[in-house]
Structure formats: C-alpha cells, structure tokens
Amino acid sequence: MTNTAPETTTPAAELMLGDDAVAYGALHAGISNAYAYPGTPSTEIFTRLVREAQAHQVTAHWCANEKSAYEGAIGASLAGRRAIVTMKHVGLNVAADPFVNSALLGLGGGLVLAVADDPGMHSSQNEQDSRCLADFARVPCFEPATAQEAYDMTREAFALSERFQVPVVVRLVTRLCHERARVQTRAAEPQKPLQKAGPRQDWVLLPANAKRLWSQLLAEQPAMRQASESSPHNVLREGAGRLGVLTTGVGRRYLGEVLPEMAQAPPHLHVATYPLPAARVRAFAGQLDSVLVLEDGYPYVERLLPGIVPARCKVLGRESGALPASGELTVVNVRAALGLPALRLHEQAALELPARPPRLCDGCVHRDSYGAMLQVMQEIGVATITGDIGCYTLGALPPYQAIDSCVCMGASIGMAKGASDAGLRPAIAVIGDSTFLHSGIQPLVDAIAHDTDMTVLILDNETTAMTGGQPTELPDTRLLPVVLGLGADPAHVHVFAAHPRKVPELAALIRKEIEHRGLSVIVVKRECVQTARQRKTHEG
C-alpha cells in the first residue's frame, strides 16, 4: 500500500533543531521505516521521528544497538522502501559491519545513514570523523552547514541512494544538531510501494557475488565523483589574493563570520558533498599559493589535497598546524588561522572559580550502588572496577571515583573477564540495563562459558537515562530471565530492589558475591528519578 504522507506537519519556516530538520527531511522524502539507538548529539532526530511516526504512517523503532538498527534499514530497503537510520559517530563503529557491506548490495529503497559527530567531545569518548567511514565504505556523503541544508540534503540523499543503489551518509556535527534555526520545508513525497528488491545474487554476499559487486561498486566511483562535481551545494566564490580558503560543513559559517573584518574576501570553495569533487578543487587551487582548509573533525580534506592541488600550492589546516589538531573550529581559531588579530577578552582574575562537572541526580539509584561499592572497597581494600557508558560513568568523578575504566559500550564485562583471567581480582563490571542490552550480553556469554571469577553489577534504572530517557528494548522484568537463560548459576544471580536505607545490605551482597570464586550477577534496580518525574507529569 502506498501512503501519501500529510503535506507537511510544520508551518513554513519553523524554528527547529538541526536534528529535527534531518527528521523532517526523511519524513518528507517518503520514508517508510526508521531505526536508531540513542546517542548525543543524534538522539533528537529520532525523538522527532517517533513523535511524527503515526501521522506519517512510518515505522520508527528504537533498537537494541546501532548494528541492529542499521540491519533493520537494510531490510526495509530490500522491501523497496525508503529508510533512515540514525546514530552518533561511535555508534557507527558498532554498525560498521552492516554499513560497509551494504555498499555492495543492490539496494532497493533509498537507505540514508544520518550520523552525528562530536568534535570537541562534548559528550563522547572520541572525535572520530564519519566522513572517513563513508570513504572507507566507498559511498557518497553529504555535509550540511545549516539546519536548512540538513533538511534539503537528507531529502536529496534518498534519491542519490536509489540512483547508485548504495547507502548515503549525512554527516552532522554537534553544533548543527543542537542549533535551532528557521527551516523551510516542502511538500512530502509519497512512500514507495512494497516491492522486493532483486536479484538475489545482488543480496547474497558469497565470495563469487561479492567479487562482482565489489568490482561494480568500484566501477561506479567515477560516476559518484561526477555527481559530487556537479552538485550545486559545492560553491566557488571569486576573491582576491593568493591564499584560498576551502571550507566544509559548518566551517563555511566561521569564515562567513570573520569575512567582514578581512581587507578583501579570499577566493573560497565550499565543499558539501563527497567523494571530494577533485576537479573543482583543482580549478580553484590553480592560481593559488596556499589553501587553508576549514573543516570540523579530522583533517580529512586536508590530507586529500596534496596530489590534487598544484605541487607549489601549500596546504594549511589542522595537520599543518594552522589550526589546532583537536577540538571544534571556533571563530577564535579561524581568526588566528586567517591572520586576523585576536580579540581582547574580558578576564576576571579576582576569584578562582570552582569547576562544576555534571553529577548524578539526587535520589539516583546509582548513588546507592556506588555508596555500597565504596563500603565494600573499604572492607576489602583494592578491586578492579570496569565501568561502562551511561549516567553511571559519572561514578568516575568525585565523590565516588569508583571506576577504573570506561572505553566503549559493553566493554565493562569483557574487560572484567580479561582482567580477572590475567589475575587482577576481584574484578567487578558495572553496566547499565540499556548498555547491557546494547552489547553487554555477548561478553556475559563468554564469562558464563568460563565461569570467570568476577562480579557483574547491572544497574537497572529502567531507561536509557543519559540521552533523555528513551525506553530500553526489553522491559526490566525480563533482565533476570535473560541472564538466567544464558546459563548463569541461579545461586549467584540476584535482583536487588535498591533503597537508600538498604545500602549496607547491598554492600553485604556485593561482598558475598565477590568472595564467590566464579561468576556472579547482581541486578540493582530502581527507576531513574528523571524518567519517573516525566512519567508522572504525563500521567498527571
């Protein structure tokens, strides 16, 4: 059945987040399906999609992890339907397997991956640049600079995906995701009819098929490059002088901010589409002595330029040292790179200001868990506590300073196993319920298989709290059957309903299970106070 989506649910030129713009771009491109795992700064794309799903007759599901989400989108494409999948940059590491391989398939419905990078690491463990992953998979990528472009390019990405039968990446950064600006939406396209994509040989990646499909993907590269060369999103502005500026994404806006202060506008090429439109870059750089690259993230374009620009043309950017190697572009560092004098800034030297890091909410269940662990530590001395990703990562900061590591989603359990295997005992893994379902189950299977001497604490707050309280994929009542079903010894699996008064009791339980010379699992549960509050407001 083909559904015609409502014309538009937003009045013309509404103030919206960059993330919202991506969501509406996808809805108005006629998606039928949408999948995601939350992660700052991408979360609000999907919150919007979930809110609009019913009105647009779209299936929008939060998933257990990014890999599952991505595979859902491939399935929708197999059904001939358009689908979007959204995640943060490190989530794409989890989804890298289906992402890279989906480039070889003979996709049916357009498949768009909206991925949000976090240069400056405002709420992430690294600042990896998803443009490199799009390149790695040999697929096209858009890099919008404004919320309006985020809307327009998301829409366009679906058509490009169908034209080349490859996934297309829309690469976002924090500032764009979380900026509110006016966006002009346009009438929606109808959804695509259900029509299974074929032939089968284009979907079964046996070596014989994969070799052929890989050759095809490589053979398509010149055409993808040509599409990028002719894209109207890449704009050349004439200017004076022999220093040219090449901007990508939001880099253009920092240049725009300082332009009025420059004696003359430099020649400027803005790049918004990849593969890099090399011919346009070559034409731009022809008469220049140097090119300054303003890009947020890795020196991706900067590294591609040698070999494209004439040999005498110097390439300046993050790698050359003209800009800081890490962190976001800012008006301050762009000014410096362009040789403009620094602004005099107000200072206050009178007072030393206290740092104010984020902290666990008052009444948070994690306070009980860390309180109990500190008690245990006082009794037994040292232990190795591997942490994971969620609100409870804040247990690394004062007053608890309780965890020894935080690496990636699910790592706490695998690392506790390795540490214990290597002799670092007692080993305790601390992981949240949502993170456990995301990628903690697999390493627990390994720990159960070897009855590793370690204790796993699953902190069950019944939500994905850190990103704003998205539902977890399984109701918390099913956590226990999952753990037992994997084969954990029921004598050493406990569910503990936490209460601030019961901290000593929790400490005693942890202590007892640490002393057990095998695997123990303790599920500590109480609802996140923030979600509880939201639920009450909605119900009340």
Added chain:
Amino acid sequence: MKADVVLAGVGGQGVLTVARLLAEAATVDGFHVVQGELHGMSQRGGAVQAHFRLSDQPIESPQVPRGRADLLVGFEPVEALRNIAWLAPGGRIVTAIRPIANVPDYPPIEKVLEALRQFPETILIDAHALAVAAGSVRAENLVVAGAAFSLLPLTRGKLRGIVQKRAERWTAAERDAAIKALAAGRAAIGGAPPVHG
C-alpha cells in the same frame, strides 16, 4: 541591528528553555535567529551554556564568538563569571544572584557579586525572591527571561504570548505565576536601554 546573547547557568535551572523562548520571540519579530545549546552530560547539575543570536541580516557562526556577546545572561552568579570571556567590550551582564553551591569549593557569595560588579553596567537581580513573590520558586528562570527580554530589541508582549502558549497544560496558578515572574524580571531592569551590537 543584531544582538548576541550568551546564557549561563546550572543544569536543571531552565537555561535552555529560556534560550528557546527568546529565540521564538525574536522569530515572531521577524529577525533571523540562531540558537545553540549542548545536550547530554551538561544537563546533570553541571555548568550549562546556551547561545542565542538575532539579526536583521543572515547569521553566520552557530555560536556567539568569544568576546562578542552584547548580553551575558546569568542564572547563577558563578556561572555568569565563568563566561565573562564571551562578553564584548561594552557588553552588559544581567544575572540572578542566588548561589547554587552544589560544589565543595564554592567561593563566598559576597566575593562573587563583588567580582561581577567590577564590570560596568552589571545588573544583579534577586530572581529567586521575585519568583517567590510572583507565586512560584520554579519561575526563577522566567524572571531572568523577563529581564533579558527587556534588554533585547524585541517587541513587548510577545514573550508573554509565547509563554502562555507553552503553558497550556499548566494550572491557572502556575500560569499566573509565570506571567508575574516575567513582569517582575522586566521591572527589575528599570528603564535600561536595550543592547545591540
């Protein structure tokens, strides 16, 4: 005409809500608007910063550049001080004075306020007391919103309409307190002229 505003406070104070209200009000007035914020780690009782830019010309940078803010809006005095580098020469500070001392080494409040007074044209308002008088402690951020609003080149009355629209689910008492809080914030500014860059 343009105005660049940086808003600073502590997670949970409603900083992002006020940034959004101001952005909506400026949109109603026909300005180009860009408003930026950070979600995630910053929200749990930590320092929060939001940016808001309005202009009759298209706006470039998504953030107010350091040293360019015409107005620094503090929801908490230490957070106002922390963001002083954003303030432009001749820029103005308006800040609530109630300390949120959720950190161990919070300096004496008199010292904090004294440091703020070093900057010419700082306006200190007891937003907490005004909110209580308006009928709701929770309306402290709306007192600050009212004060910030009257320092911007925006048409009076718009903010009230926007708050009323958002407040549809509130009780009559809550709505009443909100409107009073906005007015109290405006009154606290007195006749100070609007900022603009």
